[in-house]
Amino acid sequence: MMEHGQPDEEETAAERKMRFLFALRSRGVTDARVLTAMERVDRGQFVRGLFAERAYEDMPLPIACGQTISQPSVVGLMTQALNIQPRDTVLEVGTGSGYQAAILSHLCRRVYTVDRHRRLVREAQELFREMGLVNIVAMSADGSFGLPDTAPFDRIIVTAAAEDPPGPLLAQLKIGGIMVVPVGQSDTVQHLIKVTRLASGYDYEELRPVRFVPLVEGISSE
Numbered sequence: 001m002m003e004h005g006q007p008d009e010e011e012t013a014a015e016r017k018m019r020f021l022f023a024l025r026s027r028g029v030t031d032a033r034v035l036t037a038m039e040r041v042d043r044g045q046f047v048r049g050l051f052a053e054r055a056y057e058d059m060p061l062p063i064a065c066g067q068t069i070s071q072p073s074v075v076g077l078m079t080q081a082l083n084i085q086p087r088d089t090v091l092e093v094g095t096g097s098g099y100q101a102a103i104l105s106h107l108c109r110r111v112y113t114v115d116r117h118r119r120l121v122r123e124a125q126e127l128f129r130e131m132g133l134v135n136i137v138a139m140s141a142d143g144s145f146g147l148p149d150t151a152p153f154d155r156i157i158v159t160a161a162a163e164d165p166p167g168p169l170l171a172q173l174k175i176g177g178i179m180v181v182p183v184g185q186s187d188t189v190q191h192l193i194k195v196t197r198l199a200s201g202y203d204y205e206e207l208r209p210v211r212f213v214p215l216v217e218g219i220s221s222e
C-alpha cells in the first residue's frame with residue numbers, strides 16, 4: 001500500500017522531534033520556554049555508542065563512567081520547576097553527558113556545571129564548544145560543596161541524589177533563589193525537592209518521586 005509507507009520506514013528527523021516534544025508535553029512539561037530550549041538541544045549528540053538510537057525515547061540511558069543521562073521528561077520537569085529567568089546564573093551539580101547544562105544555557109545568562117568525573121567534564125566541554133554554547137563553564141569538582149568562589153547563585157540544580165539537600169548548596173543560593181534536588185537513599189524511592197530561599201529561611205516543596213544515581217563524595221580518578 002503505497003500511501004501508508006512501509007512499517008520499517010525510517011522516521012524523519014522532524015517526525016522524531018515532534019514525537020519527542022509530544023511525549024514531554026504529555027508528561028507535564030508545558031512551559032513554552034523550556035520546550036523551546038529542549039527543542040533546540042539534540043539529545044542524540046549526548047548519547048554515544050550502543051544506546052544512541054534510543055536517544056529520543058523518554059528513558060534514562062547509560063553514559064561513560066557508569067553514570068546516566070536523565071530521562072528527558074525529568075530534565076524538563078526539573079528545568080520547569082526552576083523557573084529560570086534570562087539574567088540568572090545557574091549552578092548544576094552533576095554534568096554527566098552535558099545535556100541538562102545545554103538546555104539551561106538557552107534559558108539563562110550563565111551556567112556553571114561541575115562533575116566529579118574529569119572524563120565526563122572533558123567530553124561535555126567538547127560538545128559545548130562544537131555547539132557554540134559559550135555561556136557554560138564546566139569543571140571537575142565535588143559539587144556537594146558548590147562553588148564558593150562563584151556563589152551566590154540564582155538557581156541550583158542537583159542531578160544526583162543526596163540524603164539531604166547539601167548545606168553548602170543551601171548557603172550558596174540567593175534570597176529568592178530556587179534549588180531542585182533529588183533527596184533520598186539511592187536504592188530506595190527518592191523525591192524531587194524544590195527549595196526556595198526566603199529572607200527568613202527556606203521553603204521546601206516535594207514535587208515527585210524520581211530515581212537518580214547517588215551524589216558521591218570527592219573527585220573520581222577517572
Ligand code: SAH
Pocket residue numbers: 067068069070093094095096097098099100101114115116117120141142143144159160213214215216217218
Ligand atoms: N545532568 C546529567 C546527568 C547526571 S548523572 C546529564 O544531563 O547528562 C549524575 C552525575 O552526577 C554523574 O555524572 C556523577 O559523576 C555526578 N556526581 C555524583 N556525585 C557528585 C559530586 N559530589 N560532585 C559532582 N558531581 C557528582
